[in-house]
Amino acid sequence: MSEPIRVLQVVTYMGRGGLETMLMNYYRNIDRDKVQFDFLTHRDERWDYDDEIESLGGKIYHLPKLNPFSKNYLNALDKFFKEHKEYQIVHCHQDCLSGVVLKVAKKNGVRFTIAHSHNANQDKNLKYLIKVFEKRKIPKYADKLFACGDEAGRWMFNTDDFEVLNNAIDTDLYAYNKEKADKVKKEFGIENKFVVGHVGRFNPQKNHEFLIDVFNEIQKVKEDSVLMLVGDGDLRPEIEKKVRDLGLSDKVIFTGVRSDVNDLMQGMDVFLFPSLYEGLGIVLIEAQAAGLKCIISDNIPKDGVLTDDVTCISLTQSPIVWANEILKYQEYKRANNKEIIKKANYDIKNNAKKLEQFYIENARG
Template sequence: MGEPIRVLHVVTYMGRGGLETMIMNYYRHIDRSKVQFDFLTHRDEKWDYDDEIESLGGRIYHLPRLNPFSPKYLKSLDDFFRDHKEYDIVHCHQDCLSGIVLKYAKKNGVPFTIAHSHSSNQNKNFKYLIKLVAKRNITKYADYLFACGKEAGRWMFNTDDFTILNNAIDTESYIYNEEKSLNMRKKLGIENKFVVGHVGRFRKEKNHSFIIDIFKKVSEIKKDALLMLVGDGELLEEMKNKVSSLGLDDKVMFLGSRSDVSDLMQAMDV
């Protein structure tokens, strides 16, 4: 048997975010004797999935932070693809800036390029304006367009000509198990609570502020209600402050980034 096809995934980093976890769900289940994933990241630090990637045979490369206006960054991108001719497929997860990465992939002879849209909800700031301009170039350099849903694809690609790739999970690990549920509730000290749970990065598009507002009303109706928030992110401290301002400190659990999400969900009522 020959060497596997090596697919290069271009990401920011491989922490426990949504798109990163989606890639890992596929990576664990593909036939790695035929297809192998490697990763081109834009951070120097070590992240949650790095050890597992290397244990599965993947390689991790590092570039400076993606800056479309930086000659140094663009040169490093050009140099990388010039030096790595082993990739027949480059799969880019860099949002509206994917066109920049794929331009240099194409320049250096990569046969097949993919741009992948993971969101339709964007923070409207200066970076948003840059994205509006940059996304026009994606279809020039991407041979295939993937999206997690119709809205995400239409927003980033301005066309209906894309493939929806569902964020598949291993459903067996999420089947309700009463014993697991009781054990996790005991471990967390929430045996007699009505548990509302949410798993997601603390970013604007996840709308934690609204979740907390709704839970405030729930807690007024059900005195034993408890909110379990799983995840990390830039808005974490802001949400902790909001919880305190609403007097909900003893009713909200912030559990951070976790590797046991399926077990935590066993402990949730909603």
């Protein structure tokens, strides 16, 4: 048997974020006898998915933090590609800075390069201005442009010449199961509670400050409500302090990073997603697959709205308005949305087969 094509996935690190979870969904479902993933990361630490990557046959390489103005970084990147001529395909997930990596890859003879957009915006600071300048270079060095949705593609590439690669999921894992829901509620001691849930990194984009304000209004009306926050991140201590200051510590559950998000969603009653922006929001696809009522901000691209379970509200509306909308769904009857998600082409098995074939065709030249 011939060796598989090895595709280099360039990322920041492989924690349990949206793009990383999307990559792992594809990695688990491709035929690894034909296509194998390796990962070039920009952190020294080990992360959540590293053990699984290595168990699946993937290699993990480490570089310093990506800095387009650092000679040390650029020299390290150049050295890496000089020493690793085995990669015919490089698939870069570094958003606006993807051109930095792909330029060096092309210089060192990589046959086929891919830039992949996972966001439709960035936090606006000095780094944002640098990234906006850098993203103009991406089409020059990328042979293929992928995006998680239409808005993410247009924002990143300033062209319609890109292809949407769906943030597909394993629908079997998320289909609503009452036994699992009861088990989760028992685990956390929240039986007979109204559970509002959220999954996401604690960073400005996810808007946790507003999320806590909304829940504070919910619990004023419905005392037996709880908030489940799944994830971790730099802003978690600030949010924990806000929860304490509002006297909500006994009503807010910080689960940390979990490998069983599909099960935790079974135990939620409403999914709250007030992000300032998203490329798509893979957790929104997951929540709909779980049959959850989803209350989301109108800043989230509509590409990810696949069912009638989603209600969009403007972030200009007050937390009270959001809370009142959520409280309408205390007795929401959850449906099995598996076939709807599949029909919308968000099931991982079909999507993984297409990506696998894409890699094979382009590795041949």
